[in-house]
Amino acid sequence: MPATSITDLRLRSDRLLDRFLRYVRLDTAADPQSQTYPSSAKQLVLGKLLADELTAMGIEGVELTCDGLVIATVPATIAGDVPVVAAVAHLDTSPEAPSDSVHPQVIENYAGGDIALPNGAVIAVANCVELEQMVGDTLITTDGTTLLGGDDKAGVAIIMEAAHTLMEHPEIPHGPLRVVMTCDEEIGHGTDKVDLTQLAATVAYTIDGGGRGQIDVETFSADAVTVTFTGHNIHPAIAKDRMVNSTRAAARFVESLPIASETPETTEGRDGFIHVHDIHGGVGATRVELILRSFDTEQLAQYAHRVQQLAEAAAADISGTRVQCAVRKQYRNLREGLERLPEAVSLAERAFSNIGVSCTREIVRGGTDGSQLTEKGLPTPNLSSGQHNIHSVLEFANLNEMCDATKHLIELLRLWGEKRS
Template sequence: YDGGEVRLPSGAVLNHSNSPTLHALVGKTLVTTDGTTLLGGDDKAGVAIIMEVAHHLMERPNLAHGPLRILFTCDEEIGRGTDKIDLEKLGATVAYTIDGGGIGMIDVETFSADAMRVTFIGHNIHPAIAKGQMINSLRGAATFVDSLPKLDRTPETTSERDGFIHVHDIHGGVGRCEVDLILRSFVASQLDDFASLVIEAAEAAIAKTPGLRVEVQRRRQYRNLAEGLQTLPEAVALASQAFENLGHSHQLAIVRGGTDGSQLTEKGLPTPNLSSGQHNIHSVLEFACLDEMTVATEHAIELLRLWGEKRS
């Protein structure tokens, strides 16, 4: 990367305005798409790093480390990556997800998260004979979404430790319309406040359309991993030491999202999240930095060595 704009084949452009992390990546090797699709660095970057670690360990059987388990999961992006994991069979003391952005980050806090589905149930009939009979669930859904917070408590209006309510999908027709939302906060109790707001908005929406009904479902997804990490302080301390041993700066960070580690930690397996060189995740402007992925690989190997040393 030469420090200027990166023009992708689609015509999309990576620049310092839409990708501020580029400032620190001059001279580094970047991996992009053609600008029409995601790169999938979240979390193919992590998979590549883990496979490189495994390759390194197999090439160097004398490298000291304790028992190691490598685990790949699916459905992490919908909060179900750990549903089928048998922790007793896994037999691990500590785990690390390699699912973070950039370089030198140790994520020690995540959102707490719930999902909600608000279903509006109306009555469909041919428009020609609809007078006095049709009950349009789409109108109820539109009223509901419009009544939710717009100037705050949304992803596009929040940052740092602010939580939000996010409407991410609407599907259906006149007779039935489903609105899917996610609730996010670093404070789990705030999810109850958000859920109450959603329920109140749904009930207010159907009150404006006689005959319209509503059903509300709420599903627990994951919880902030901060509390669980306190049960094994070495999980973070050794990750920090590994960076220091390699001469790389690092910082303890919060992540405005979740990882499989959020659920694993809640289940009793402390699991911080580590950087994997990914940037602009879930965007057609997504890219990965090969040099940062190399550092992540070296860090994981040093971390394994430190844990092996601790166990000996």
């Protein structure tokens, strides 16, 4: 049987759309307060669905682990010692916006202009200029009351459709494709249960980026800090000279943090930041949660030192207050690991060229599962998947971009087999 060229491959965009709509209707929000893995049982529901679908494609040995990971292998169609390529997406969605009762809205042949959602919210071109390049495309939005979940169910659908297409077209020459679906990426635990020895992959790609034709080659390095102020609570009626109100120290601490610079709302590009995102407590104890982000890993220690100094100063201002700062490592800039395997990026660029899509190398003001996988020794760039306005009720996805991402993944797998076969 002659090999099928990627330019001749007719992708089932209708099936890809149907997959995506099924997946986003399932609420899989991660729970940052949970002590279990996965953090929400809802992720297991989607995992079971995907495992069943992969098995129905004819893939043998599909595994749904006790930790909720889905792992499967599309077998090679070429002989020889060829590299294993892993495609990674995450099942969970962000807890930062409502995610129950997602009602996706499909806009075929987008005519341009602002998009009015059923609840009255508007996706405005002025705030989302990429819409200007999407006239004629098929877009998927929500009804304006929930996020869509394209982060990362667009990636999930792309990988699933690529696997299905490869199983239907054994004439496409390629090496093994390891399908990997993780849990709890949105709360920093996406790779906690991934066994790299079991994966036995040469390279991996997270399908978790925005737009079309993007290869994310750098991410933030990231730490989290919990600052706990401890006071002394007593009934207000007898509190004179006895109460120590920890909320006052916490308020002074937050007020002392950078506000005109080094915050998410005042930075862009390669600028790092200190971000306070949660305050919880009362008179007796107040906890302040922060994240530290920088493309320069060494700067994280400088940020942490400044947080410690400001916290101690705030505690000293409120007599009797004690303070403790706990720093937790989250992930590191994936650039540092990609240098070990430059083909991970160069072949991705070549695959985009082969399908007629121009591409760019991008930096990510955030992190992916690939950040952690790369640090652990598995080079893992991040690839675009048609996501837009993520973590928001104004989120949408572009089906045309998702189709290109699916073709790109198939061509990328073919190139890896060709290079090493």
